[in-house]
Amino acid sequence: MNKIGIAIHGGAGTILKSTMTHEKELIYKNALDAALMEGWNLLKGNASSLDAVELAVRLLENNSLFNAGKGSVFTNESKHEMDASIMDGATLNAGCVSSVRNIKNPVVLSRKIMDNSEFVFLSGEGAEEFGRIMNIEFENDEYFFDELRYNQYLNALEEDSVQLDHSPGNKKFGTVGAVALDNAGNLAAATSTGGMTNKKYGRIGDSPIIGSGTYANNKTCAVSSTGHGEYYIRAVAAYDVSALMEYKNLSLEEACEEVVNKKLVSIKGEGGMIAIDKNCNISMPFNSEGMYRACISSERNLEIKIYRE
Numbered sequence: 001m002n003k004i005g006i007a008i009h010g011g012a013g014t015i016l017k018s019t020m021t022h023e024k025e026l027i028y029k030n031a032l033d034a035a036l037m038e039g040w041n042l043l044k045g046n047a048s049s050l051d052a053v054e055l056a057v058r059l060l061e062n063n064s065l066f067n068a069g070k071g072s073v074f075t076n077e078s079k080h081e082m083d084a085s086i087m088d089g090a091t092l093n094a095g096c097v098s099s100v101r102n103i104k105n106p107v108v109l110s111r112k113i114m115d116n117s118e119f120v121f122l123s124g125e126g127a128e129e130f131g132r133i134m135n136i137e138f139e140n141d142e143y144f145f146d147e148l149r150y151n152q153y154l155n156a157l158e159e160d161s162v163q164l165d166h167s168p169g170n171k172k173f174g175t176v177g178a179v180a181l182d183n184a185g186n187l188a189a190a191t192s193t194g195g196m197t198n199k200k201y202g203r204i205g206d207s208p209i210i211g212s213g214t215y216a217n218n219k220t221c222a223v224s225s226t227g228h229g230e231y232y233i234r235a236v237a238a239y240d241v242s243a244l245m246e247y248k249n250l251s252l253e254e255a256c257e258e259v260v261n262k263k264l265v266s267i268k269g270e271g272g273m274i275a276i277d278k279n280c281n282i283s284m285p286f287n288s289e290g291m292y293r294a295c296i297s298s299e300r301n302l303e304i305k306i307y308r309e
């Protein structure tokens with residue numbers, strides 16, 4: 001067996017220990033643990049990193065704790081518009097969706113686009129139409145309804161503000177993502193989000209954008225970002241980590257530090273990322289108060305963390 005590993009995140013932001021109860025902390029940690037372990041078991045059974053990241057993200061999308069799939073935030077029109085992407089580090093193939101409604105698992109649709117279409121990025125109704133052809137699961141609006149999210153939306157409407165899931169005052173956090181290295185030495189990454197509360201004009205964040213929210217390349221690493229999407233797009237954050245490794249020979253740790261704690265900080269881009277490299281090193285940096293994160297590998301014991309520690 002070669003080195004294998006997986007890391008996941010459930011969003012970064014103003015996650016303060018002072019506003020968290022022990023019970024809530026446990027609920028989040030259990031959710032992360034369950035998704036991580038399912039992905040890990042696949043990897044141990046010799047499955048591909050693509051299958052492992054898709055499964056871990058799908059499980060997180062099914063949990064209303066996180067701002068993705070079922071738990072997606074409300075748009076200005078009181079809808080849920082989701083973005084997701086997946087990338088295969090072996091082939092540099094990718095699949096992305098943006099602004100899709102009523103799709104149970106946007107990450108599954110992204111994978112279908114990658115595997116079964118001649119395109120990389122589909123959006124809105126066209127993506128949904130492709131989903132129907134692929135027999136993707138749809139859910140009605142009630143499935144995506146969550147009282148806490150709805151109250152966040154009402155607040156944002158009243159203040160006429162667009163709120164990042166990380167904004168102080170917002171009680172839930174949670175774009176989700178996963179990165180993995182499999183037994184064949186292949187890297188993969190996937191990310192999924194509901195975006196920003198009260199978003200309008202078809203706003204799209206970094207999560208479905210290859211190079212910003214998601215990137216994987218067998219030569220270097222696999223990355224999934226979470227944070228203020230506008231800055232991650234401008235910083236080309238995920239690809240930058242890979243480029244620093246490929247062209248400047250930085251280690252994974254150094255490259256992540258450069259992007260998250262220098263480049264993004266210099267433009268006031270709040271957030272974090274998870275990354276794994278071809279040698280199974282894992283890095284999970286963030287410049288915010290906290291980030292829901294977990295990892296396990298053949299080289300490293302299980303870790304599930306929320307705050308800085």
Ligand code: ASP
Binds near residue numbers: 067
């Ligand atoms: N990056 C996501 C976006 O801007 C949000 C997040 O990570 O929470 O849409």
